[in-house]
Amino acid sequence: MLRFAIRRLAMLVPVFLAVSLVIFMIIHLVPGDPLEHLIQVGSSPEQRAQMIARYGLDQPLLVQYGRWLAKIASGDLGDAIVMRRPVSQLIAENMPHSLTLGGTALIFSTVVGIVTGVLAASFRDSLFDRAVMGFILLGSTLPSFWLALLMILMFAVQFEWFPVSGARTWDALVLPALTIGIGGTALIARVTRAAMVEISQRDFVRVLQAKGVPFWRIQLRHILQQAMLPVMTILGLRIGWILGGAVTVEYVFARPGLGSLLITGLGQRDYPLVQGCLLMLAIAVMLGTLIGDLAQAALDPRLREAMGAR
């Protein structure tokens, strides 16, 4: 198991290098530069040139990349140009909000998703199954900004149950978490249901049924346990979406977060900030995928062998 983990980790190194290069280059492909946000009415072209030099933007891109990589190696993400703070500080300020929102949404969608998935699979093709799956489908197809706006109009403006926006009180978390959670619920419920239906057709289930093991015991103890495998994979893959996928929802609810920080940085062409955010996201996603793989391998020794043999 340890060997597998190390192997898997080593495979990430070239990916990380490639990712860092792409991340660095991609923002420089965007037209415009951060100085547009620093130029004042009345300032001269000479001042502009001075500023470009001050931020090291006059150097060749590869030189800039080398410097950036060297800094990262020493744990420094650099300073944001327009925001004028260390990038790491900005990320540290925003990360907790992303984690809270993403985490709440994740817990919500996992719990509700698995429960509805199990129920739908257990009463397959019943009215309940169809109603639940239909509702979930509806929830997952609505664009999240649309859902967010309707949620605000209904629960914040009409009923005044929750605040419209912000992240200052715990109850401000409810609507955004729900907005994101609904999409996740649909996915997890669907995967759970599909996996359970498939497993329930396997021979060992028939054997258990023949032995007279109670229905729910089979469903929960035997089938659900195995069905967790694909669900785990999906959850591992969703780490990046948890951290950065909430941009739209964060924007509508005026919540801080890694996604919004990235989009702000992109809008301001703040190179170090965008690079830092993208890098954090990429690292999180790689770790998420890794953990997902490891968890899978721990649950399924065959996979471990297969991956190790590759």
Place this chain on the structure above:
Amino acid sequence: MKTMMKGSILALGLSALAAGTALAQEATFVMTARLVGAPTYNPIKATKLNTATTLIYDRLVVQDADQSFHGQLATSWESSPDGMLWTFKLKPGVKFHNGEPFNAKTIEWWVPQFKGTENAFTVEAVDKVEVVDDVTVRFHMKHPDPNLLFNLASSFMCVPEPKSYEALGDKFGVTEAIGTGPYKMQQFTVGQQTVLVRNDDYKSASDLSKNQGPAKFKKLTFREIGEESTAYLELKTGGADVLVNVPTDFLPRIQTDKAVKLVTIPGNEVVYMPINTSVEPFTDIKVREATAFALNQKEILTSLYGGNGETADTFLISSLKESQVDPKYKISYDPERSKKVFDAAGWKPGADGIRVKDGKRLEVKLWGQNGTEFKRLAEIVQAQLKAVGMQADISIIDAGSINAQYRKKTEHQLAVRAYQWTNADIVDWFFAAKRAGYPNVSMFNDPEAEKLNDIAMNKSKTWDERVANFTKYHEYVLSQYPFAPIYQPVQSLAYGKRVVLPEKIRGVGFSSQSMIDIAPAN
């Protein structure tokens, strides 16, 4: 839990008894759109400051809505007839939030701090500052600068406390911000919120404020909300007390909302359509003229902005003296003139209504910056140009890259833009040949204009002379049609039930002059 509940019910009862005397101690302000994202409260080094800045710091002078100057940290001032010497008397006994005194030495330290910053131009003309006595300073000038008072009244000229400024370096304005203003900065999270607590010793308000003592709220929270609809809903649901900048296209809706009150002040913004004079067909002044007279400013004012604000007929806001040009230079909707001039220029209507000359259709590009207001404006302009036979294809370009696109110089033809500035030197900024591309989006390059520009910018000794010179320059620019004026927005504030705003807002924008007059409603 139960006792707590009882306690709070009791407190509720008590406060009901004491109604009328127990007033709100806190208020929440919401800033949206372009006020979002100011990275620092360091006035010297910032290029973007928000509304809370003038509550933390004071300035030497402040302006009223009519552009007149009033002393804040300065009590009086005078300049020598040749404009080479300015003397300021300072308010005695003013203290910074950390107890340090404010005096002539502060100013002597302060002015040189601007050197090398993006705001260096503000005091570029000052050679040196001389301390005459504790409350008197003298500015020795390199050359006359009639614009000095205007610069001093800008929020970039807020006076910070020297010792903490030196000690904190780049962290000044981020972790701490120390000034002499009516509020102290308690906490600042960039892009999110700023919490201010009252400076109980405050007494340096200008004569524009009714309240000459400390502010009326103990604590103010300035929240930043990018999405305009969300910002408005916070106000509507009582999550906020004041919406500092109401987006103009929201006005019609807010006026019908009984829960929300609205105060408007004269605008400091002009919306206009630059015309790239260096590309076909706009190299022909006739085509520019015809295009400029095709825009129906009144229709835009009523349909897009619900009649709030004014139409624009020059390049400057109408509270500036330099906007009072000879009427023959003003540009406002005249479809007959537009069609006649198009015909005269050889552009004749084609079969589908779009004009044609030498087999070429009158098709142009119309650029706009990303955002609902500009997008909607572009769509109306598109329809209006079509009415006189010009087909304009819209491109919406995001704010971060549109200036870089303008710098390519030949890519753009028409655009809808806005600027926010309260000084006539903006004509130089947007039309001087040396800035062609951006900010001179019109690519305007005219020898006569350059001559008049030089006189206005560099040869004026006094304010009145400067006004006369800029008016001439402005008139000439108007006569060449490098743009079409569209609209002057009002600045609007909306507020909820818990606060009362002064009826008349003093100042060219919403800043400390009137903010310390905001009181809790009873």
Place this chain on the structure above:
Amino acid sequence: MSRSSLAGRLVRSPRGAICALFLLALVLCAISAPWIAPYDYAAQKLSIANTPPSAAHWLGTDEFGRDLLSRIIQGARTSLSVSVLSIALSVLVGATLGAAAGYFGGIFDRVVTVFVDLTWSFPEILLALILIAILGPGLHSTAIAIAIAYLAQFTRLTRAQVMALKGELFVDAAVTAGARPARVLFLHLLPNAMTPVIVAGMLATGDAIVLEATLGFFGLGAQPPVPSWGAMMSSGTAQIFIAPWIIIFPGLVIATAVIAINVFGDALIEALDIRRPLRDG
């Protein structure tokens, strides 16, 4: 599997059939938009701006007094063509890359895998926002951005399919018979590997419609006055309190279209008897 039996199986699932008919109707609407729309989608009439649904304007008017129904019909053209074309592009490129990687293996496979892991690392919306920042807003860049955002999905799927099929007897037979690798790949492997990929592509078209709408919400999609469902909702956001129909109707159309695509996709999967591809997002 013969074609008639597939159609037969589909018809036996009435939900699938209904959705197929709905989608067909939508496509027909999109194709014939200029002829069936009751009004000119671009004609402004400011005097009737923001009027609620009425007999003259079934779905009401927008902030310029333009007929909403006509704009939704015209918008179907934009939204559907952008999402279908971008996914088609994505499937084409993704399948080629994935098939080649799966078949040839080695260093090429490694490079493709790294590339896939890389784009896979980012939520589609972030990827698309960054790509549009580079390409500039507009319909073309929206389509390209969506295509790239979903590329990893199809590359992965095709690669897995090809790798699974590589060991099958008919491939060995073709190779032994002396067929060139490209011939084996394109004539023998791909046709057999493509069914799940194409179904996944169909399902992704639904996601692409939503992504297009979200990009439109950020104001980056279709340029005015050309309507797309997303762009319509974007300008509707500012009107949500006084004219909620501007944002509600396009939203409903999007939801219905995406549900129809999903249900039809599911019916297709059942009829074809393949596993539903795992998707994210």
